[in-house]
Amino acid sequence: MTEDPGEPWSFAAARTPGVYALARRLEDDRVDHAGTPLNDHALCGVTGIAVCRSVFDPNVPNVCPECREEAARTPPEPEPSGQERLHDMLEPAEGPLRDELRRLLRGGARVGPWRGGHAQTLAGDVVFDRIIEGADAIRKALAAAASVELIWARGGGRNFLVVVPHGVGSPAVAVQLPDPD
Ligand SMILES: [Zn+2]
Structure with missing residues (x-):
């Protein structure tokens, strides 16, 4: 982030884009799902997932198409500073x-x-x-x-x-x- 001296510091400007966490099914860990740390299911609805520390990337080849679609439709909340x-x-x-x-x-x-x-x-x-x-x-x-x-x-x-x-x-x-x- 570059600092613009003309722009006063604000909570709104200091927020960073939110991300979904990477989630994998315990049964089949080859597909990338989008999850949140507190959820027991991925965005597409599958359960039995483990939420990883990594960030969900909708552009990888092994992405779950439903999660990719849902993540695009409902972007994650921005992170407050x-x-x-x-x-x-x-x-x-x-x-x-x-x-x-x-x-x-x-x-x-x-x-x-x-x-x-x-x-x-x-x-x-x-x-x-x-x-x-x-x-x-x-x-x-x-x-x-x-x-x-x-x-x-x-x-x-x-x-x-x-x-x-x-x-x-x-x-x-x-x-x-x-x-x-
Ligand atoms: Zn999914």
Whole structure:
């Protein structure tokens, strides 16, 4: 993607075209079907599939013609950027840091690394000594659920750390010291 200086950064412009995942029937893995990770059937309706990590390519010779047709008729949803996903995840959070980060995300603040997994494991990646605002909220969010998302973001000259507990509790936003040189 090329950056046009005349065009302001936006969620809409930052979305990437969606793709269907490659799916194969367990019984006959020679034909490429289009599937989605959460579906137990391909676009053409066949079941007993395994969804692969690869992307469905409608132009390969061994493609299922019905899946190719259906994929062309109903293109996959565009993928939101990390900024947009984090912005949406912070909807239920509260406080001035949350408002500040959401505003920066709407302007294209840098997002990443983004890790998901066991709260206890990911807590090891949090350096509390470096947090200058919001440490208590981060501790609370890490203790709220068995699994969390741990996300770093940077914008407006500030380093943010976000914990989003899965299922329960409220996302927490903290600010960390600037990176050491
Ligand atoms: Zn198919």
